[in-house]
Amino acid sequence: xxxxxxxxxxxxxxxxxxxxxxxxxxxxxxxxxxxxxxxxxxxxxxxxxxxxxxxxxxxxxxxxxxx
Amino acid sequence: xxxxxxxxxxxxxxxxxxxxxxxxxxxxxxxxxxxxxxxxxxxxxxxxxxxxxxxxxxxxxxxxxxxxxxxxxxxxxxxxxxxxxxxxxxxxxxxxxxxxxxxxxxxxxxxxxxxxxxxxxxxxxxxxxxxxxxxxxxxxxxxxxxxxxxxxxxxxxxxxxxxxxxxxxxxxxxxxxxxxxxxxxxxxxxxxxxxxxxxxxxxxxxxxxxxxxxxxxxxxxxxxxxxxxxxxxxxxxxxxxxxxxxxxxxxxxxxxxxxxxxxxxxxxxxxxxxxxxxxxxxxxxxxxxxxxxxxxxxxxxxxxxxxxxxxxxxxxxxxxxxxxxxxxxxxxxxxxxxxxxxxxxxxxxxxxxxxxxxxxxxxxxxxxxxxxxxxxxxxxxxxxxxxxxxxxxxxxxxxxxxxxxxxxxxxxxxxxxxxxx
Numbered sequence: 001x002x003x004x005x006x007x008x009x010x011x012x013x014x015x016x017x018x019x020x021x022x023x024x025x026x027x028x029x030x031x032x033x034x035x036x037x038x039x040x041x042x043x044x045x046x047x048x049x050x051x052x053x054x055x056x057x058x059x060x061x062x063x064x065x066x067x
Numbered sequence: 068x069x070x071x072x073x074x075x076x077x078x079x080x081x082x083x084x085x086x087x088x089x090x091x092x093x094x095x096x097x098x099x100x101x102x103x104x105x106x107x108x109x110x111x112x113x114x115x116x117x118x119x120x121x122x123x124x125x126x127x128x129x130x131x132x133x134x135x136x137x138x139x140x141x142x143x144x145x146x147x148x149x150x151x152x153x154x155x156x157x158x159x160x161x162x163x164x165x166x167x168x169x170x171x172x173x174x175x176x177x178x179x180x181x182x183x184x185x186x187x188x189x190x191x192x193x194x195x196x197x198x199x200x201x202x203x204x205x206x207x208x209x210x211x212x213x214x215x216x217x218x219x220x221x222x223x224x225x226x227x228x229x230x231x232x233x234x235x236x237x238x239x240x241x242x243x244x245x246x247x248x249x250x251x252x253x254x255x256x257x258x259x260x261x262x263x264x265x266x267x268x269x270x271x272x273x274x275x276x277x278x279x280x281x282x283x284x285x286x287x288x289x290x291x292x293x294x295x296x297x298x299x300x301x302x303x304x305x306x307x308x309x310x311x312x313x314x315x316x317x318x319x320x321x322x323x324x325x326x327x328x329x330x331x332x333x334x335x336x337x338x339x340x341x342x343x344x345x346x347x348x349x350x351x352x353x354x355x356x357x358x359x360x361x362x363x364x365x366x367x368x369x370x371x372x373x374x375x376x377x378x379x380x381x382x383x384x385x386x387x388x389x390x391x392x393x394x395x396x397x398x399x400x401x402x403x404x405x406x407x408x409x410x411x412x413x414x415x416x417x418x419x420x421x422x423x424x425x426x427x428x429x430x431x432x433x434x435x436x437x438x439x440x441x442x443x444x445x446x447x448x449x450x451x452x453x454x455x456x457x458x459x460x461x462x463x464x465x466x467x468x469x470x471x472x473x474x475x476x477x478x479x480x481x482x483x484x485x486x487x488x
Contacts, residue, residue, distance in 0.1 A: 014449040015366065018393070018452055021449070028444070
């Protein structure tokens, strides 16, 4: 599974970073950076928490392409 | 009767109520769920109502569709129905009009109602903001050149002022307290934030009590206690909200005598068996902040709703709810963020860059970091929130800011926060 950010919606509120700083970090200019995009099985529940926590509904967890 | 068949009844169909429903299903609850909402709409997002909605966004942002609620979440929806009472012995919620909804477990998430100004009854052009209808009426009234008086310099008032300015209205904010936002962020940070209004050309009149709304059919201005008259085509009242709990009076559900919030324990249980509370109504002992709290913010409503449902339906999985409160606000293109509590012994501005309209303020009690307020420093706030979460010291927070700082740091400006209760 992969994290997708809708950049048109994201305003850098930072709830995702609050859920897990291993994946998400908001920079000084308010831009969200993803430290990792691929989500292993054991982190899916955590990233789902981050998706739900986003007040801007800017995050989604989608199936990545097959490698 | 077999109570469990009555299932879960959630009273209040905004964010906290929706999150309660979603959380119940996610946790594996397969029983009946009824969601009761006073408004006719499916849950929608409130934060935009004082922001984009007033400026350029024509529709409310839905949090969930009715179809989704009914079909995906298996919810019986009772929208446009206000709760009128709760009978703990009979385990029923009574609706306006007398209809009774039995419950096995109930979650009260009826939110808050905007406080109005005394004596504004019937005068056109006087608004409060809570619902999408309120926001539509304000948006229709805001046109270039409109003279707007915003009553109350709190976050909602400030956001409305900002939106009004961006559509070309002329705005005056009238605030009763000597400094804005004292309850939310303390005097030091409140005073600092008020500068944003000055920079945007918004006049802020502090320590000003309104004695009269002028006009006969339609408002034409406000008269202040010192006799000053501020002319207005539109008056928007943003003087806070009160928990929507009047309907519970006489039910046995204990209410806070001061603010009308629902007194809960750490598990969000009310004083009445099988009844829980979430969202703006819920007052609960927040262990991580060492104080009883009631939050009026998006994050809190979402988290409380989710936790209340699991605690109500799965007692073996029940956990005490604790959180470091967090909220944000957008004024004139600036972002204000706050984590923790302003009810601390001290507040100080630790880093500040006036030119770029940036600062970080830290609140502390003893050596512990209790809260953080930032202006246009979005990279800092969640790192600070995490420090508060793990009971870090003020020193650790200062070190974090020194490591990451990009702007020169002047000597800290110390100020008095609010005394601890």
